[in-house]
Amino acid sequence: MKREILTMLRENGEYVSGQQICETLGVSRTAVWKAINGLKAEGYEIEALQNRGYCLVSAPDVLTEAEVGSRRCDLWKDSPLVVYDETDSTNIQAARLADQGAPEGTLVIADAQTSGKGRRGRHWATPHGISLAMSFVLRPKFCPEKASMLTLIAAYACREAVSELTGLEPLIKWPNDIVLNRKKITGILTEMSMEEDYISRIIVGIGFNVGQDHFDGELKDKATSLYMETGKHYSRAALACLVMKYFAVEYRKFCEIGDLSFLCDRYNDKLVSRCREVKILSPGAEWNGTSLGINSEGALLVRDSSGKTQEIIGGEVSVRGIYGYV
Ligand code: BTN
Numbered sequence: 277m278k279r280e281i282l283t284m285l286r287e288n289g290e291y292v293s294g295q296q297i298c299e300t301l302g303v304s305r306t307a308v309w310k311a312i313n314g315l316k317a318e319g320y321e322i323e324a325l326q327n328r329g330y331c332l333v334s335a336p337d338v339l340t341e342a343e344v345g346s347r348r349c350d351l352w353k354d355s356p357l358v359v360y361d362e363t364d365s366t367n368i369q370a371a372r373l374a375d376q377g378a379p380e381g382t383l384v385i386a387d388a389q390t391s392g393k394g395r396r397g398r399h400w401a402t403p404h405g406i407s408l409a410m411s412f413v414l415r416p417k418f419c420p421e422k423a424s425m426l427t428l429i430a431a432y433a434c435r436e437a438v439s440e441l442t443g444l445e446p447l448i449k450w451p452n453d454i455v456l457n458r459k460k461i462t463g464i465l466t467e468m469s470m471e472e473d474y475i476s477r478i479i480v481g482i483g484f485n486v487g488q489d490h491f492d493g494e495l496k497d498k499a500t501s502l503y504m505e506t507g508k509h510y511s512r513a514a515l516a517c518l519v520m521k522y523f524a525v526e527y528r529k530f531c532e533i534g535d536l537s538f539l540c541d542r543y544n545d546k547l548v549s550r551c552r553e554v555k556i557l558s559p560g561a562e563w564n565g566t567s568l569g570i571n572s573e574g575a576l577l578v579r580d581s582s583g584k585t586q587e588i589i590g591g592e593v594s595v596r597g598i599y600g601y602v
Contacts, residue, residue: 282346285332293329350520352381367481370411374477382413406487408512425574437518447548459500537572544569
């Protein structure tokens with residue numbers, strides 16, 4: 277019931293009468309009063325005026341089913357939502373739900389992960405209270421070869437979400453890292469499962485550094501957080517819902533069109549390496565070239581020293597700045 281009450285308070289923006297809440301939800305006044313008190317105990321500031329009802333003044337930065345669910349405004353907002361205080365990995369949990377039949381748009385969120393998975397077998401740290409770990413289920417009808425392009429769509433959606441939430445202008449490091457001041461704030465891990473020659477499910481997993489105040493060791497020069505960049509605290513639930521909103525819009529277009537032609541210009545406009553010299557690291561080879569941007573298949577076009585344009589496809593290849601990560 278907390279989710280429904282928060283949804284009503286958020287949608288209305290003003291006072292909502294106790295009577296209206298009771299009638300809409302089909303519950304007693306006492307039940308509403310209890311739920312409101314429960315929300316206040318969790319840190320919500322809810323003003324109650326005798327003749328006007330309830331008004332949501334502020335919300336805590338919590339990751340709960342009520343907080344995330346009442347903010348969802350994407351195409352899949354009625355799909356299942358599972359929120360953990362702590363889990364091994366939201367990608368693992370989303371895959372488990374998908375394998376049990378969970379529909380497209382099912383969203384799994386965690387406040388902390390004990391075995392967060394990064395790309396190339398690396399660990400992704402997700403400490404309590406300051407990180408956002410989210411994974412969602414997709415069941416596209418297109419062929420498996422197109423799946424890697426979803427990661428670029430996710431990167432674009434994350435960039436837009438951060439921009440809307442903070443007013444900052446993060447950039448994309450091809451294919452799918454989001455950077456602020458040349459340091460990473462977001463990582464994306466897309467995992468696909470196939471049956472014969474079709475996709476049975478895809479899990480898009482996204483990790484955001486939101487409230488960290490420092491990074492140690494090898495991450496010190498490579499990672500940053502929204503807090504470190506702005507000195508401000510942001511709602512992780514709001515961020516997750518913005519990502520879903522932007523992703524769903526672009527994903528729908530992608531499913532219709534079948535390539536990234538509709539997104540190339542917008543993606544390239546935010547590409548950190550565009551028109552800059554980059555280092556291409558592939559197994560057994562390393563060369564420098566000029567990054568030109570992505571094509572409609574999501575490959576990065578890089579002009580080599582002979583003037584020839586090469587198509588860099590994800591997977592084993594990584595693209596760096598010539599002096600470091602970006
Ligand atoms: C990377 O190495 O850049 C990708 C990191 C992806 C981390 C996210 S956090 C949510 C989801 N669950 C995981 O275990 N990994 C992804």
